[in-house]
Amino acid sequence: MDESNALLIKIYGADGNLVYGNDDMGSMKKEFSSDMLNGYNTIAYTVKHPMILIYNGIAAPYDWFTNNQIYQNNLLWADNLPGKGAYDPCPRDWRIATMDMWNDFSTTTSNYYIQGIQTATDEKHSTNGLLYNNLAWYPASGYFYNGTGTLCRVGSYGVYWSSKTQDIYARYLDFNDxxxxLSQVYRRAGGFSVRCVQE
Structure with missing residues (x-):
């Protein structure tokens, strides 16, 4: 099933030449292949090509970093580190959220309001949302599917990596209407958003 519902914009340089955008969706994506490997991982390739999404739906461990489970690197996720990891994409003094940071999120429904008037109780509504105290805003930014590199479910689904790994997977938070x-697991090649939090 094709769940793509977003248009990616091609990026052009000052000279008018295309900088990024090699497919009809405007994205730079490549399926994991052995020519990306330097030794047993893709670190050198990803450092040289930071704007390319590597997707891997070929075989376990379904990782952007390696094609062999014994070479998966949990330190890339800063798993069990006291602070920010070396490959954390967040700015200085910020880091990817840990699973513990989401422990106080509620998974229950609440009243929702339209123009300040309570409309229903104990009902979810994707258009108007819910009224919360202690608000945290997480956009429903969708995700890049690890099997094809396709951008899916923008505006209706949010999925955010944590810094926690489990076996060949990594843990994440997701939501929709x-x-x-909390604490779901998925293949590490999934192109999910990250939530940067202050250290």
Whole structure:
């Protein structure tokens, strides 16, 4: 099923030449292949090509970093580190959220309001949302599917990597109009958003 619902914009340089955008969606993406490997991982390739999404739907471990489970590197996720990891994409003094940071999120429904008037109780509504105290805003930015590199479900689904790994997977938080799910696991090649939090 093709869940793509977003248009990516091609990026042009000052000279008018295309900088990024090699497919009909305007994205730079490549399926994981052995020519990306330097030794047993893709670190050198990703440092040289930081704007390319590597997707991997070929075989386990479904990782952008390696094609062999014994070479997966949990330190790339800063798993169990006291602070920011070396490859954390967040700015200085910020880091990717840990799973513990989401422990106080509620997974229950609440009243929703339209123009300040309570409309229903205990009902979810994707158009108008919910009224919360202690607000945290997470855009429903969708995700890049690890099997094809396709951008999916923008505006209806949010999925955010944490710094936690489990076996060949990594942990994440996701939500849609059905609620919030904490501590899910997925293949590391999934192109999910990250939430930067202050250290």
């Amino acid at each position: 059905d609620g919030v799910r």
